[in-house]
Amino acid sequence: MAQPLLEVKDLKVHFETEDGLVQAVDGISYSVDRGQALGIVGESGSGKSVSSMTVMGLTRAGNAKISGSITFDGKDLLNANASEMRNVRGSEIAMIFQDPLSSLHPFYKIGDQLIEAHRSHNDVSKAKARDRAVEMLGLVGIPDPRRRIDGYPHEFSGGMRQRVMIAMALINDPKLLIADEPTTALDVTVQAQILTLIQKLQSELDTAVVMITHDLGVVAEVTEEIAVMYAGRIVEYGKVDTIFSAPEHPYTWGLLKSIPRLDTPRDQELVPIYGRPPSLINKPSGCSFHPRCPYVREAHKKVDPGLEPTGSADAGHKVACLLPGETRRSLWAALRAGETPDAAIEEVPIPETTLSPSAEGHTGEEVTGP
Amino acid sequence: MAAYIFRRLLWTVVLLLVITAVIFLIFYVLPSGDPAKLRAGRTPSPETIAAIREQLGLDRSLPAQYWDYIKNLVWHFDFGTSYTNNQSVKSLVFDRLPNTIFLVLGAAVIWFVSGVVIGIVSATRRGTLWDRVLMGGALIAISAPVYWLGLVSLYLFSDDIGVWHVFPGAGSYQDAHGFLAKAHTLILPWLVLAAAFAAIYARLLRSNLLETMSEDYIRTARSKGLSERRVVLRLGVRSAITPVVTVLGLDIGILMGGAILTETVFNIDGVGRLAFDAIQRGDLSTIQGTTLVLAFAVAMMSLLVDILYAFLDPRVRY
Numbered sequence A: 001m002a003q004p005l006l007e008v009k010d011l012k013v014h015f016e017t018e019d020g021l022v023q024a025v026d027g028i029s030y031s032v033d034r035g036q037a038l039g040i041v042g043e044s045g046s047g048k049s050v051s052s053m054t055v056m057g058l059t060r061a062g063n064a065k066i067s068g069s070i071t072f073d074g075k076d077l078l079n080a081n082a083s084e085m086r087n088v089r090g091s092e093i094a095m096i097f098q099d100p101l102s103s104l105h106p107f108y109k110i111g112d113q114l115i116e117a118h119r120s121h122n123d124v125s126k127a128k129a130r131d132r133a134v135e136m137l138g139l140v141g142i143p144d145p146r147r148r149i150d151g152y153p154h155e156f157s158g159g160m161r162q163r164v165m166i167a168m169a170l171i172n173d174p175k176l177l178i179a180d181e182p183t184t185a186l187d188v189t190v191q192a193q194i195l196t197l198i199q200k201l202q203s204e205l206d207t208a209v210v211m212i213t214h215d216l217g218v219v220a221e222v223t224e225e226i227a228v229m230y231a232g233r234i235v236e237y238g239k240v241d242t243i244f245s246a247p248e249h250p251y252t253w254g255l256l257k258s259i260p261r262l263d264t265p266r267d268q269e270l271v272p273i274y275g276r277p278p279s280l281i282n283k284p285s286g287c288s289f290h291p292r293c294p295y296v297r298e299a300h301k302k303v304d305p306g307l308e309p310t311g312s313a314d315a316g317h318k319v320a321c322l323l324p325g326e327t328r329r330s331l332w333a334a335l336r337a338g339e340t341p342d343a344a345i346e347e348v349p350i351p352e353t354t355l356s357p358s359a360e361g362h363t364g365e366e367v368t369g370p
Numbered sequence B: 001m002a003a004y005i006f007r008r009l010l011w012t013v014v015l016l017l018v019i020t021a022v023i024f025l026i027f028y029v030l031p032s033g034d035p036a037k038l039r040a041g042r043t044p045s046p047e048t049i050a051a052i053r054e055q056l057g058l059d060r061s062l063p064a065q066y067w068d069y070i071k072n073l074v075w076h077f078d079f080g081t082s083y084t085n086n087q088s089v090k091s092l093v094f095d096r097l098p099n100t101i102f103l104v105l106g107a108a109v110i111w112f113v114s115g116v117v118i119g120i121v122s123a124t125r126r127g128t129l130w131d132r133v134l135m136g137g138a139l140i141a142i143s144a145p146v147y148w149l150g151l152v153s154l155y156l157f158s159d160d161i162g163v164w165h166v167f168p169g170a171g172s173y174q175d176a177h178g179f180l181a182k183a184h185t186l187i188l189p190w191l192v193l194a195a196a197f198a199a200i201y202a203r204l205l206r207s208n209l210l211e212t213m214s215e216d217y218i219r220t221a222r223s224k225g226l227s228e229r230r231v232v233l234r235l236g237v238r239s240a241i242t243p244v245v246t247v248l249g250l251d252i253g254i255l256m257g258g259a260i261l262t263e264t265v266f267n268i269d270g271v272g273r274l275a276f277d278a279i280q281r282g283d284l285s286t287i288q289g290t291t292l293v294l295a296f297a298v299a300m301m302s303l304l305v306d307i308l309y310a311f312l313d314p315r316v317r318y
Helices: A048-055 A082-088 A110-119 A125-138 A159-170 A188-205 A216-222 A240-245 A248-256 A323-338 A341-347 A358-363 B002-029 B035-039 B047-054 B062-076 B091-125 B129-143 B146-157 B178-214 B216-223 B228-256 B258-264 B271-281 B284-312
Strands: A008-016 A018-030 A037-041 A063-071 A095-096 A175-182 A208-215 A223-230 A233-239
Touching: A008 A048, A018 A037, A018 A048, A018 A223, A018 A233, A018 B129, A037 A048, A037 A216, A048 A063, A048 A175, A048 A208, A048 B271, A063 A110, A095 A159, A110 A159, A125 A159, A159 A233, A175 A188, A188 A216, A208 B035, A216 A240, A216 B284, A223 A240, A233 A248, A240 B062, A248 A323, A248 B284, A323 A341, B002 B062, B002 B284, B035 B047, B047 B091, B062 B178, B091 B129, B091 B258, B091 B271, B091 B284, B129 B178, B146 B258, B178 B228, B178 B258, B216 B228, B228 B284, B258 B271
Parallel strands: A037 A208, A037 A223, A095 A175, A175 A208
Antiparallel strands: A008 A018, A008 A063, A223 A233
16 A cells, blocks of 8 residues: 555654643544545644644744654654755645634735745746736635735635635645634634535645544545544544444544534434543543543543554544443444433443453553452 | 825814913913013013013913914914024924934934844744843833933943043034034934833834734744744734834824933933923923924824824725
8 A cells, every 4th residue: 555645653742831741642643645634523622733733843832842753745744854844834735724814914915925825835936926826716716816816814704714725725736735623713604615615626636634623514524534532642533434323432422412413303402521621731540531431430540542443344443442342332322312321321231341451551550340 | 095194184283272272371370480580680670570571472361372372373383482582483493303303213213123123033032041131131221211321321432521432422413514423423312312212112022023923824824834034024023013113103203302311411402402491491482382393293203103004004994
C-alpha cells in the first residue's frame, strides 16, 4: 500500500504551566490518504485543534513540549526548520478556521489577501495572481468575483467570508486542507452550503481533508472516517457508517444520543453527557472518561484502555474501552432502541472485570475484582 | 465625506466661540490682578488707572467687552492688543507659532518613530531581556519630569555649561539662523520633549501589537505561510498602529498651544512661553490668543485624525 499523505504517530503536545503539565494531546495516531477525508470529533478541550495546529507547525507557545512524529508526503514535519515549514504551510497544507468574521484582516481587500497567499509561494506577477484569485473566488461561488475581489471583508456576509477563506486556502492547490470547525460560526442553512462546497472541491481538486468539529452531523456529510477524541486521546476510530450504526465507545454513544434527530419519536428526550470535560492537568486515573461514564466499573478507574480493534466488519474500527465487546454491542442495541442509559444498564449485565491483556500491559498493574 | 468635514468645521467654529466665552468668564471670575493696575506702574494715581481702564475698554460691561472682542476677531481676524505692551496679539502669537511648530513636529517625528520601533521590538521579544530593558527605560522616561530631564541634559551635553560639549545649549535657538542651524540647536529640546512621548507610544504600541498578534487573522496569515517578519510588520503593526496615530494627532494639537516646560528650559520663544508670561501678567487678550491657537490646533488635528482614520480603517465611513 502506498504511503499515506499525512501520518501522525503517537503525537503528544504538552504545555508546562504554573498549574502543572497540561496534556492537551496525549499520544494520538492517525493517517490520511491522498484525496481522503477524515473527521476529528470531540468537545472543546479534547485536543483536536491543538493537534491540527501542531501539524501546521503553529503551536507557538514557548512552553509546548511536542513528541511523536508527523510525516507529510514523506517529510518529517516535527523536525522541519522554520523555512521548510513555511513552504509547507499554505502551499501543501492549508487551513480554514472557525470564525470567518475574524479570520480575515479587516484592513486589507480580500483580493490583496488572496494574492498575498498565492504570491508568497509562487513566483508570479501581481496580475497573474489576481487572475488566479478571481478564478478561485468564482470556484467557491462568490458571485461577480471580478468586482468583489476589491471588497473588504466587512462587506461580505459570514458565509461569503468562509468561502473567501476556502478560496484562499485552496489557491495554491494544497494536498491537504485542515478545516477547524469551519461551520460552527455560521447559520444552519449556510453551514450546509459550506459543507457541500468543501465536499465538492475535495472531489474536484482531489484534496485530502481533515475536518475538525464537535458536530458529528458535519463529519457525516463530508468525511469517510471519523476519529472521536476525548481528553487528548482518540477513543474511537472507524468509518462514518460504523461510527453511526455500530459505535462502541460510551462517549460516542453520548455524542450520538445528544443530537436531535427528526426520525426519533417527539417525546423521546435527548440524553446529555453528564459532567464536564476533564481537566487536562489532573486527568482522571484509568479510563479518562470514567467519571462521566454511566457504565463504569471499579476496575475502569485503574486501568488505562488502549485503542484496540473491535473485530467488527470495518477492519479499521478501533475503540479504547474496557467494557467487553459483547457488552458494548448489547448496550448500544438497547440505547439505539431508544432506552436511557439507566434502562440499558438494567437490561445488560456489566461484568466487573474483563480486561484485554494489552490494556493491562498499558498500566502494568494487575487488577482483580473485589 | 465632504459634508462630514463641513459639519465638523462648523462645529469647530462654535467650539471656539464657546472657548473664548469661557476664558473671558474665568478671567473675570478668578481674580488674577487688575490689568490696569499692573500696567500703570508703581504708585499710580487713581486717575491714571481709570484712564488706562478706559483705554483698554475695561470700564465697560462684561458682555460689551466680549462682544467687541468677538466682533474684531470675526470681522478683522484681530485678536486684540496685549494689555502689557500694546503689541497686536496676532503678531505676538504668529511670530512665535513657527518656533513651536518646529519644536513640536521635530519631536513628534522622533517620538513616533522611536516609540513604534521600541514597541515592535519589545512586543516581538516579549519577556526577554530586550523587552525588560526597553520597558524599564520607558518607565523611567515617563516618570522623569520634562524640566528635570531638560536641565540634566543641559548640564551633561550643552556646549556651554555641559560636562560634554555636544549640543548647543539653552537660548541658542534665538541666535541661530537658517533651517539647518536652527534644527541643530533643537536636537536637545527635541530629544527631551520626545522622551516621555516615545515611552508612552512604545508601551501603547507594544500592548496593541501583543493584542493584535493573538487575533484570528494573524493565525490565518501564519497558516498561509507568510514569513513572521511580514506577519508582524505588514499585518500586525498595521492594526496596532491605528490607535497610536489617533493619539499622535491629538498630542501634536495640544502641544501647538505650547510645550511650556521645554520652551522655558531651553529658552525657546514659542507659544507656550508667551502663554505662560501672559498668565503671569494677567494679559487677557494674549491668553485668549494663545488659547484660541491651542483650541484650533486640537480641533483641526482631531478632524485630521478622523479623516485619516477613514483611510486607515476601511470599516470607518462618514
